[in-house]
Amino acid sequence: MVTAKPRNITVSIFLFVAAIVAVGLFSLSYGQVFLGMGRLVDVVLSPASDPIATQIVYELRLPRLATGLIAGAALGISGVLMQALFRNPMADAWSLGLLAGGQLGVALIVTAAAFAGPAAIAFLTAFQGMGLTSGAVIGVAVFAALMVALSRRVGTIALLVVGLMLGFTVQSLVSIVSHFSNRVGGRVYSGWNDGTFASTTFGDLSFMLPPIAIGLVIAVASAKGLSSLLLGESYARSLGTNVQRLRWQTLAAVVLLVAPVTAYCGPVTFIGLIVPHFARAIARTSLILPLIPLAALAGGLLAVAADAVVHLPWEQHFLHLNRVLAIIGAPVVILLLLFSRSMKGNT
Amino acid sequence: MLKLESLESGYTGSTGVVVEPVSLGLNAGSFVCIIGRNGAGKSTLMRTIAGLQPAISGDSLLEGCPVSAMTAQERAQAISVVTTDRVSSPGLLARDVIELGRQPYTNWHGQLSSGDRDIVLEATRHAGAEQLTAMPFSSLSDGERQRVMIARALAQSSKLMVLDELTAFLDLPGRVEIMALLRRHARNTGKVVLMSSHDLELSLELAGQLWIVHEGQLLYGTSEALISNGVIERVFDNDDVSFDSSQRRFKLTSTSHAALA
Numbered sequence: 001m002v003t004a005k006p007r008n009i010t011v012s013i014f015l016f017v018a019a020i021v022a023v024g025l026f027s028l029s030y031g032q033v034f035l036g037m038g039r040l041v042d043v044v045l046s047p048a049s050d051p052i053a054t055q056i057v058y059e060l061r062l063p064r065l066a067t068g069l070i071a072g073a074a075l076g077i078s079g080v081l082m083q084a085l086f087r088n089p090m091a092d093a094w095s096l097g098l099l100a101g102g103q104l105g106v107a108l109i110v111t112a113a114a115f116a117g118p119a120a121i122a123f124l125t126a127f128q129g130m131g132l133t134s135g136a137v138i139g140v141a142v143f144a145a146l147m148v149a150l151s152r153r154v155g156t157i158a159l160l161v162v163g164l165m166l167g168f169t170v171q172s173l174v175s176i177v178s179h180f181s182n183r184v185g186g187r188v189y190s191g192w193n194d195g196t197f198a199s200t201t202f203g204d205l206s207f208m209l210p211p212i213a214i215g216l217v218i219a220v221a222s223a224k225g226l227s228s229l230l231l232g233e234s235y236a237r238s239l240g241t242n243v244q245r246l247r248w249q250t251l252a253a254v255v256l257l258v259a260p261v262t263a264y265c266g267p268v269t270f271i272g273l274i275v276p277h278f279a280r281a282i283a284r285t286s287l288i289l290p291l292i293p294l295a296a297l298a299g300g301l302l303a304v305a306a307d308a309v310v311h312l313p314w315e316q317h318f319l320h321l322n323r324v325l326a327i328i329g330a331p332v333v334i335l336l337l338l339f340s341r342s343m344k345g346n347t
Numbered sequence: 348m349l350k351l352e353s354l355e356s357g358y359t360g361s362t363g364v365v366v367e368p369v370s371l372g373l374n375a376g377s378f379v380c381i382i383g384r385n386g387a388g389k390s391t392l393m394r395t396i397a398g399l400q401p402a403i404s405g406d407s408l409l410e411g412c413p414v415s416a417m418t419a420q421e422r423a424q425a426i427s428v429v430t431t432d433r434v435s436s437p438g439l440l441a442r443d444v445i446e447l448g449r450q451p452y453t454n455w456h457g458q459l460s461s462g463d464r465d466i467v468l469e470a471t472r473h474a475g476a477e478q479l480t481a482m483p484f485s486s487l488s489d490g491e492r493q494r495v496m497i498a499r500a501l502a503q504s505s506k507l508m509v510l511d512e513l514t515a516f517l518d519l520p521g522r523v524e525i526m527a528l529l530r531r532h533a534r535n536t537g538k539v540v541l542m543s544s545h546d547l548e549l550s551l552e553l554a555g556q557l558w559i560v561h562e563g564q565l566l567y568g569t570s571e572a573l574i575s576n577g578v579i580e581r582v583f584d585n586d587d588v589s590f591d592s593s594q595r596r597f598k599l600t601s602t603s604h605a606a607l608a
Contacts, residue, residue: 089437224457228450230436237399239450239503240423286438289456340437 009290012282016297020069020304027308028061034313059201064311066205067197068303071261072271074212076299077219078257079272080279080291084226085250086147088156089340090333092272093258096147096159097166098140099269102262105139106132107174114180133207136259144251167267194320195268197307208260215256216292222250223289230286268303269322270329275299277336302328349373349396349507349539353405356388356395365391368405369565373556375537378530380550382543383560383582389543390511392560396541397509398422409507423451427503429496429510435485441495442480445471448502467502473532474498475524489516493525501532508532510542522546526553547583551595570595 029035035043039053047054079092086096093099109131143166151159200208225246228236236243261268279294280286306324350372357365365388373379381389394400396407398414406413409425417425427448434444448470449463459467471477476494479487484495493513500508510529514522526542530553533540541558544550550557551570559566559573561582566573573579580590587603590596599607 087436221455224450224453224455227457228447230439231434231444231447232430232432234399234428234430234432235434235447237419238397238423238426238428239447240420241450242419280438284438285440285443286436287443287457 009283009294013293013297016294016301020297020301023301023304023308024065024069027065027304027311028057030308030313031056031061031311032313060198063200063202063205064197064307065304066202067200067208067265068307069300070205070208070212071197071265071268072275072299072301072303073296074215074257074261074299075268075272075303076275076279076295076297077216077292078254079274079276079299080288080295081219081222081226081250081254081257082272083276084229084288085247085254086151086159087229087232088151088159089277089336090156090160090273092276093140093254094163094167094267094269094271095273096143096163097170098143098147098163098254098258099262099267100167100170101139101141101143101146102136102259103139103174103267104170105135105137105142106263107135107177108139109135111177111180130207132263133211133260136263137211137255140255140259140262141251144255148247148251195266195322195325197265197303197321198311200264204264208264211256211260215253216296218249218253218256219292220289222246222253223292226250226288230288267322268325270325270333271299271302274329274332274336275302277332348375348410348537349377350408350411351396351405352408354395354407355403355405356392356400357403358391358400359403364403364563366395366560366565367563370405371565371567373539375539376533377539378533378553378555379539379541379558380526380544380554380556381541381558381560382545382547382550387560388563389560392558392565393509393511393541393543397426397428397507399428420451423503423505425505426507426509427500427505429493429500429508429513431512431515434492434496437483437485439484440480441476441482441484441487441491444484444495445476445480445498445502448499451503466504470498470501473501474528490518490521493517497525497528506538508538508540510540512543512545514542514544514546522549523553526550530555547579548596551579 028040029037033056035053035056039050040057042050043054043057075093082091082093082096083089147159147163150162154162225236225241228239228241229243229246233243275295275298276291278298279291282294283290306321306328309324310319310321351369353368353370355364355366355368357363381393383389391400395402396414398417402415406415408414414422414426446459446467449459449467450457452463453459471480474494474497476498479491479495484492487495493516496513500510514525517525526549529540529542532538551574554570556567557570557573559578559582566578568576574592574595580592583597584590587600588597589600591598
């Protein structure tokens with residue numbers, strides 16, 4: 001479908017890119033150490049002349065910024081897919097517990113390695129990227145299948161509550177599990193109770209990107225079918241959509257988009273839930289294809305902006321990424337529940 | 348144009364057969380109303396004919412082509428459907444809904460050609476939905492939604508249109524208008540329109556042919572034939588209402604009158 005307001009979308013895309021560039025420059029220069037524009041330019045042109053600044057930019061701030069962009073985009077797109085697939089405006093990988101599944105998958109893999117002995121730990125350390133990502137893939141996929149099965153039995157809100165409860169359950173399981181695994185595998189498995197974009201290197205990004213890229217391709221390929229599913233399953237089938245195949249395809253895309261993010265950044269909340277609503281408001285439609293670039297950009301922007309707030313030169317590191325996201329996200333969700341036509345009085 | 352060959356509809360589970368095997372043919376331009384008591388199996392029959400659920404045995408053929416053998420896309424180009432399913436997707440405009448009717452013809456990402464746009468406009472005009480296109484679908488009234496869904500089905504350019512209970516939420520003038528629109532569409536374009544309805548009197552008036560689903564059987568014929576054979580009385584009469592064949596209306600029976608008095 002060509003969208004109702006293509007010009008609206010083009011302008012928004014331009015504005016999003018501009019905002020991302022602005023926030024990006026801001027978070028490259030602000031932090032515990034302030035780097036002015038001049039020093040940033042030096043870092044790019046003659047890195048040897050300012051080794052400290054170069055190290056800060058290339059080893060800390062740039063990987064963090066890139067991770068935030070990629071993770072935010074992936075979560076935003078997965079939110080669009082989840083809300084269309086579950087026909088539920090409150091669905092996303094976090095709210096329906098898929099991120100919790102990924103977290104659990106990673107925790108179990110690390111623990112298994114810890115108990116298997118030093119050889120397994122060495123193996124996991126060497127193949128950290130693959131090990132963590134595949135653990136997350138399995139966890140996200142299992143929980144996704146579970147939620148799909150459950151969505152046939154319970155309504156929108158009940159599913160949401162179940163998803164959030166799964167999140168709490170897994171948080172507890174992970175703290176118990178990590179208590180045992182930390183003694184041996186602490187290096188592999190640390191800083192996991194909260195989402196963060198700060199613990200990834202450029203090396204990690206090379207593991208994160210390929211699954212996300214494949215997920216994006218599948219997402220784009222599923223867009224037409226998901227648009228027909230907006231009318232419900234019967235209508236989608238009468239329009240020639242193979243609903244069964246579409247379901248699996250979309251879930252595969254969600255898993256590929258979300259699992260790497262969970263593996264490297266932990267459970268990043270709210271982005272996937274609220275970004276699709278912004279995208280729909282901007283595109284003035286809920287047809288899927290035009291929402292994908294908008295959700296990717298809005299998700300990326302929200303992620304890097306929240307991350308910039310986290311890493312402002314506070315006197316001590318007290319703000320966590322998910323706290324910042326909750327300050328923005330939770331009121332948005334409440335407003336949606338109170339004022340959105342489709343959520344009011346829905347069961 | 349539409350042929351049912353020993354079509355038996357129902358479910359494989361405990362529900363079993365809903366409508367026993369039936370064979371019949373319909374010419375191009377037919378406008379058929381399907382009536383029957385609640386739960387008689389109208390929807391099951393219609394979903395089976397439309398290929399939305401598999402037949403237990405037999406098949407429906409559209410211009411000689413068995414529906415069960417069509418690919419999903421071929422079927423979508425041949426048969427359009429309007430159901431009672433409530434569509435509630437936030438942010439979906441009426442125009443989006445109508446344009447989705449072109450999906451069986453568009454490329455992998457659903458791009459509309461200028462030909463598609465013309466068909467959408469034409470369908471919108473035919474269904475009298477021009478005023479609604481820019482409005483969010485969820486903000487429309489029941490009658491307006493039905494118009495949009497009909498426009499979407501028209502945009503699908505199908506040979507067969509299957510509409511389930513679509514006039515259920517409409518007031519009388521609304522029903523007449525929609526049914527007249529569908530009858531005109533069938534006559535003018537040579538398409539076959541099957542619609543189920545609870546409105547027996549209106550169906551008797553407007554349908555070229557009536558299908559009555561009753562106790563697992565499909566009884567069919569013109570209004571005149573079904574009335575003179577006494578089929579209507581046999582199916583619908585009970586202690587409280589009886590069909591008056593001379594006036595083609597249902598009346599309260601004398602026992603019912605007595606009870607009310």
